[in-house]
Amino acid sequence: MPAPRWPCGPGSSDRPSVSRRTTPLTDEPRLQAEPRGGVPDVIDTLPGFHAACDALAAAGGSLAADAERASGFRYGHEDWLVQFKREGAGILLFDPIALGQAGADWQEFNHAVGDATWIIHDAMMDLPGFADLGMRPMRLFDTEIAARLLGMHRFGLAAVTEHYLGVTLAKEHSAADWSYRPLPRDWRNYAALDVELLIELEAAMRADLKAHGKQEWAEEEFAHVLAAGTGPRPERHPVPWMRISHITALGRDRRGLAVAKALWEKRDELAREHDIAPGLLLSDAAIVEAAQRKPRNAREFRAIRSLNERVRMHTGGEQDKMFERYAPIQRSIKPSVWKETIQRALALPDSGLPTLPRSGGRNENEGNAPKSMRIWQTRHPARYKRLERVRRAINRIAEDTRTPADVLIRPQIVRNLCWQEDAQGLDVASFLASQGARDWQVRLISASVARAMV
Structure with a gap:
């Protein structure tokens, strides 16, 4: 195995630090x-x-991109606004719902932008929605990934633009109900600012990545994220109702789990029917409380206030008014719906109660090491010592390259590696690659990790 290729010599004192804006550090960032x-x-x-596509086709350079959803308000996670900027075309805000109803073909958009690099901050959040609409990005620059590779401790868009461009963005509507129409001017302003500076940001960050010898790393990460974000969706949780918050409070109470399952399924059915976020019909906390208390008559049911009152969201901001738009739907679903659902669950025979899936993480025979360090320390001390050695080796590389350790390699891959029975005969590089590590990660850490394994 060849020695790792370092962006700068390990331990060298003349490594370039993450570049900063050229304005004096005492200056306050200017507000955009x-x-x-x-x-x-x-x-x-x-x-x-059609006019927007013509403008994009006549423009050049990278394409800044972002999307807004109505999560927390609507049942689905589709895009309600997509925004773009390209030099020569300016900022373009598209309503994909209205355009879809009008018969717009996003292939026209794809032809217009061609093979332009899409600049997105945290692309895994937006790429699936773009793909659902029919957009086909061919190249990607993710400003969040770049920030993490460059060792930034704060990598939100506002922090990154302030760091590189000396500009802070006016951000006030991140939790808005983007399905609202017509969109107010200040919401459109917010959406436009999300793409306003991405083109300048790409240029500054590309220069910094090159200066640190991390440009190839970044391109591999971008390609990986682009493939993952536009490819097939991961399978849903095999037991979706088990994702209720704090459901572990029910332990192995199968009757309580039956109540929770029934309420979750009824809530999901109604939320889908009315296109409303499930949590606006019944909170997870109310489901768990009902499952614990198991009300068997009208008096006991009325005693659980969360089942009898409309869900009200109190954020202390303008979102409260947005949530009130959904009050008619909330009021249309009477508490008796939950009462009848609970009664049916309580009347189930023992044979009809849900069976708990196998608990916890998969064991070594299933390929996924446990996350609990207590299990490692108490039951597998030799593996734990191996894990500690490998972590130290990775942390040294992280320090030398000024790259966070969890960017160099996913912690779960490290745990899976150190959990293997035959550590002596293991081909570390092949194992890392089989677990999804990118080539640059394998080249950088495999030799050091192999030595630490033994």
Whole structure:
């Protein structure tokens, strides 16, 4: 195995630090309150869509991209607004729902942008929605991944733009109900600012990645994320109702689990029917409380207030008014729905109660090492010592390259590696690759990790 290729010599004192904006550090970052070209209108008609595609085709360079959803308000996770910027075309805000109803073909958009690099912050959040619409990005630059590779401790978009460009963005509507129409001007302003500076940011961060010898690393990460974000969706949780928050409070109470399962399924059915976020119909906390108390008559049911009152969200901000738009749907679903659902679950025969899935993480025979260090220390001390040695080796590389250890390699891959029975005869590089490590990660850490394994 060849020696790792370091961006700078291990332990060298002349490594370049993460570059900063050129304005004096004592200066306050300037506030970008609006896009330089003004706040754009939303494009929601076919003529507007065609004109926008023509403008994008005539423009050049990278494509800044972002999307807004109505999570927490609507049942689904589809995009309700997608925004783009390209030099020569300006900022374009598209209403994908209205355009879809009008018959817009996103292949026209794909042809217009061609093989341009899409600049996205935290691309895994937005790529699946773009793919659902029919958009096909061919190249990617993820500013969040770049920030993490460059060792930034704060890598939200606002922090990164402040760090590199000396600009802080006016951000006030991140939790808005983006399905609301017409979109207020200040919401459109917020959405436009998300793409306003991404093109300048890409240029600054590419230069920094090159200076640190991390450009190839970044390209491998971008390609990996692009494939994952536009590929097939991961399978849903095999037992989705088991994802109720704090369901572990029920332990192995199968009757209580039956109540929780029934309430979750009824809530999901109604939420899908009415296109409303499930948590606005019944909270997870209410489901767990009902499963613990198992009300068997009207008096006991009325004593559980969360089952008898409309869910109200109190954020202390403008979101409260947005949630109130869903009050008619909430009121249309009477408490008797939950009462009858609970009664049916309580009347189930023992043979109809849910069977708990196998608990915890998969064991060594199933390929996934446990996360609990207590299990490692108490039951597998030799493996635990091996894990500690490997972690120290990775941390040294992380320090030398000024890259967070969890960026060099996912912690679960490290645990899986150290959990193996035959550590002596293991091909570390092949194992890391089989677990999904990228080539740059394998090249960088495998030799040091192999030595630490023994």
